[in-house]
Amino acid sequence: MSQTTLSSPVSEPRPGENTWIWLIKIVTGPLLIIVLGLHLAVNHYLGTMASGLMTYQDIIQYYQNPIIPTIEIIFLVTVVTHCLIGLRGIILDTNPSRNVLSIVTWLLVILGVSFVGYGIWLAVAIASQG
């Protein structure tokens, strides 16, 4: 993960981190702040439970608007991408060998694709229960 340490001049890609990958992480960051804020507000404050959480029926009803699962899927892709690029950056901090880094990269890609696929399936499954 590229990171300023307050003693280094600016954040920049680490050795082994492609500039475009680094840029994706930097761009998805502020996007996530906005979408995560909306996600938290809707799911934790606007539900019918006393705590503000949504019940099963609230969620099914909420997902009947096609915009909602679409936004949630975009959110999922963004957050998984940001997380896994960040995780790879943290692993880069430990100076892995090229072989280890290559294996880690592929494992993270497989993990990311699997979770995005699972999330899309889940969003569609929830929407179709209405």
Add this chain to the structure above:
Amino acid sequence: MDITRNQPSAGRFWSWFIPIRRDIGSWAFALNRVTALGLTFYLFLHLVILGKLAQGPGAYDEFLVLTENPLIKLGEWAVAAAAVLHGLNGIRIILTSFGVGVTRQKQLFYGFMAIAIVVILFFTARMY
């Protein structure tokens, strides 16, 4: 300030968690990573738990009862606090990445952390 002192390696991973003789830059660096790891773990746990929605109302509403457990609430609080800290520390990183406030990183860090404390206090009051 020695830049290399702030760069972790596999052997120094645990040093992120040792708060002795640590300058503010190291705190910002460690805070970003520790919150990132915690949030990544939570994200995948959250996705797995949401799978209960596909099992029908019984399974999901049973899980919702668990959310009233004080330990689970504390976990939720920690996740929200980590998200606020990581997000605001991240804004500082983005700003400096594009050349904004590079010479005032300490002030930026203190400013964003002050905002984080206010936000955390707000939702703490809301949760409890």
